[in-house]
Amino acid sequence: xxxxxxxxxPTPSVKSYAKAPAxxxxxxxxxSNATDQKDNQTxxxxxxxxxxxxxxxxxxxxxxSSSIDLQYYIYNKDVTGNQINYSLYQAAERGVQIRLLLDxxxxxxxxxxxxxxxxxxxxxxxxxxxxxxxxxxxxxxxTDFDRLNSRMHNKSLTVDSLTSVIGGRNIGDEYxxxxxxxxxxxxxxxxxxxxxxxxxxQFDSYWNSEFSYPLEVFHNKLYSDxxxxxxxxxxDLEVSNTEESKQDYVxxxxxxxxxxxxxxxxxxxxxGNAQVLYDPPSKINEKGLASPLLDDxxxxxxxxxxxxxxxxPYFVPGENGxxxxxxxxxxxxxxxxxxxxxxxxxxxxxxxxxxxxRKPLLAAGITLYETKVTPNFKPSAWRxxxxxxxxxxxxxxxxxxxxxxxxxxxxxxxxxxxxxxxLFENAPLSEKIHNALSDxxxxxxxxxxxNDNQLEWIDLKTKNTFTSxxxxxxxxxxGACFFGILPIEDQL
Numbered sequence: 168x169x170x171x172x173x174x175x176x177p178t179p180s181v182k183s184y185a186k187a188p189a190x191x192x193x194x195x196x197x198x199s200n201a202t203d204q205k206d207n208q209t210x211x212x213x214x215x216x217x218x219x220x221x222x223x224x225x226x227x228x229x230x231x232s233s234s235i236d237l238q239y240y241i242y243n244k245d246v247t248g249n250q251i252n253y254s255l256y257q258a259a260e261r262g263v264q265i266r267l268l269l270d271x272x273x274x275x276x277x278x279x280x281x282x283x284x285x286x287x288x289x290x291x292x293x294x295x296x297x298x299x300x301x302x303x304x305x306x307x308x309x310t311d312f313d314r315l316n317s318r319m320h321n322k323s324l325t326v327d328s329l330t331s332v333i334g335g336r337n338i339g340d341e342y343x344x345x346x347x348x349x350x351x352x353x354x355x356x357x358x359x360x361x362x363x364x365x366x367x368x369q370f371d372s373y374w375n376s377e378f379s380y381p382l383e384v385f386h387n388k389l390y391s392d393x394x395x396x397x398x399x400x401x402x403d404l405e406v407s408n409t410e411e412s413k414q415d416y417v418x419x420x421x422x423x424x425x426x427x428x429x430x431x432x433x434x435x436x437x438x439g440n441a442q443v444l445y446d447p448p449s450k451i452n453e454k455g456l457a458s459p460l461l462d463d464x465x466x467x468x469x470x471x472x473x474x475x476x477x478x479x480p481y482f483v484p485g486e487n488g489x490x491x492x493x494x495x496x497x498x499x500x501x502x503x504x505x506x507x508x509x510x511x512x513x514x515x516x517x518x519x520x521x522x523x524x525r526k527p528l529l530a531a532g533i534t535l536y537e538t539k540v541t542p543n544f545k546p547s548a549w550r551x552x553x554x555x556x557x558x559x560x561x562x563x564x565x566x567x568x569x570x571x572x573x574x575x576x577x578x579x580x581x582x583x584x585x586x587x588x589x590l591f592e593n594a595p596l597s598e599k600i601h602n603a604l605s606d607x608x609x610x611x612x613x614x615x616x617x618n619d620n621q622l623e624w625i626d627l628k629t630k631n632t633f634t635s636x637x638x639x640x641x642x643x644x645x646g647a648c649f650f651g652i653l654p655i656e657d658q659l
Contacts, residue, residue, distance in 0.1 A: 185367035202359055209439065209441035211591055214334070216424065218425075219425040220334075221344075221420065223332060234264045234325075235326050236268075237324050238319075239338050241339055242274060249406060250406055251338060253280075265287075266291055266293075268319075271294040272304060276385060318583075319585050320584040320585060321573055321585055328364070331358045360441075372448060460574060460587070471500055474563075476601060477576060478557070479505075480575065482575070484524050493533075504536065505557070506521065509643060519648070520578075535616075536615070538556070563604075569600055570590045573587055613633070
C-alpha cells in the first residue's frame with residue numbers, strides 16, 4: 168500500500184487576502200456605533216446556547232455586504248449546514264466575496280451544494296491538508312500518516328472584516344441544539360474591534376499556505392445552468408420546509424436571546440484587551456513540538472495567583488501536565504477541572520487516556536468534575552455517541568482573563584493538530600462565565616473524590632455517591648479498559 172501511495176501535487180492556489188473592513192452596510196453601521204471611542208479594544212458577546220450560536224452566524228452572513236471568511240474542521244451536510252450554505256449562496260448573489268476553508272478529513276467535498284457554491288464567481292473553497300485518495304480518505308492516513316494525521320482544528324467566521332465568531336463549535340446540528348440524537352454543550356465568542364484584524368491575519372496564513380488546495384483540484388465537475396437551477400430549487404425547498412420536526416427549533420431560534428438583543432438594536436458587549444492566539448499552518452510538519460498557542464498561553468498560567476478553571480472535553484494532561492498543575496496548587500492556586508465522564512464522552516479512547524491521571528490530580532489537591540450523561544440514555548459502548556456531551560474549550564485565569572477557542576488540553580491539540588483561540592481580559596465577564604459554569608456543574612456534574620485511595624463520584628444535585636463510573640455500561644467500561652492498554656496516549 169505504501170508503494171502504491173498517490174502523492175499530491177504542489178498547490179496551484181492563487182494568493183488572496185482579507186478585504187479591508189466594510190465602510191457601508193447594516194453591519195458597518197452597527198459595528199461603527201458600538202466601537203466608537205473603543206480604540207485597540209475588543210468587544211465580546213458570549214454565545215453559550217446552541218440556538219444563539221446558530222442564529223448569530225446566519226444573521227451575520229445575511230447582513231454581509233463585502234466579504235465572508237469561514238474556517239472549520241467539521242462542516243456537516245445537515246439542517247443547519249444546509250441553511251448556512253444557502254445563506255452563503257444568497258450573499259454571493261449580492262456580490263459578497265466568500266472564502267471557505269475546510270479541513271479535508273471531515274469535509275463533505277462531494278456535496279453538490281459546496282460545488283455549486285464553489286462554481287459561483289464570488290466564492291472560492293479550499294481544502295486544508297488534503298488526502299490524494301479521494302474515495303477512501305482514511306486509507307490515505309495509512310500511506311502518509313505523519314502528514315495526514317495532523318488536522319486543522321481551527322474554527323472561525325469573519326464577516327466584512329468587522330466581526331468574528333470564534334470558539335469550539337463546528338458546523339453541524341449537534342453544535343446548534345438542532346439534533347434529536349446528540350447535543351454538544353459548547354461555547355463561542357462574537358467579537359468586534361481590534362481582535363478581528365488578527366483573526367483575518369490568521370485566516371490568510373492558512374488560506375495561502377502550501378497545504379491549502381482549491382476544491383476544483385479534486386472535484387472539477389461543472390454544473391450546467393439547468394442543473395444549477397434544479398439544485399437551487401431543491402435547496403430552496405429544503406430550507407423553507409418547516410415540517411413538524413423542525414417547528415420547535417424554528418420557534419427556539421425566534422425566541423433566542425441573541426435575536427432579542429438584536430431586535431432592541433444593541434448587544435451588551437463586554438470590552439477589554441484581547442490576544443488572538445493560534446498555531447501556524449506549518450505545525451503539521453513540525454512533529455513533537457508543543458503548540459505555539461499553548462506557549463503563548465504559558466504567560467497567563469504563570470501569572471495566575473488565585474484560581475484556575477479548566478474546561479476541556481478531552482483532557483489528557485500527561486505526567487508533565489499533571490506535575491505542572493500540582494506545582495500551581497503548591498503555590499496557592501485553586502485549580503478546578505471540568506471534563507466529560509465516561510458515560511458522557513463522545514470519544515471513549517480519550518477517556519482511557521485521561522482516567523489514569525485522576526488519582527494523581529486529586530492527590531495534588533485539584534478539584535475534578537465530570538459531566539453527567541442525559542438521564543435514561545445509554546450511549547454506545549465503543550463509538551461514544553451520547554445525547555449530551557461537553558464540547559466547550561475554555562480556561563479562566565483568576566476570574567480576570569478567559570481563553571476561548573478550539574484547544575483541548577490533550578496531546579492531539581498540543582502536538583498534532585492546529586488550533587486557535589482568544590485570550591480576553593475582562594473581570595466581570597470572566598466572573599459571569601465562572602458563575603454560570605458553577606451553576607451548571609451543580610446541576611449536571613459529578614465531583615470526583617479520593618476516599619482511601621479509591622475514586623468516588625458524588626452527584627452534586629442528588630448527593631448520591633458512586634464507587635464506579637456512573638451511568639456507564641459494562642461494555643463501555645470494557646471499551647475504555649481496552650483502549651487503556653494500547654500505546655496511543657500521544658495520539659489522543
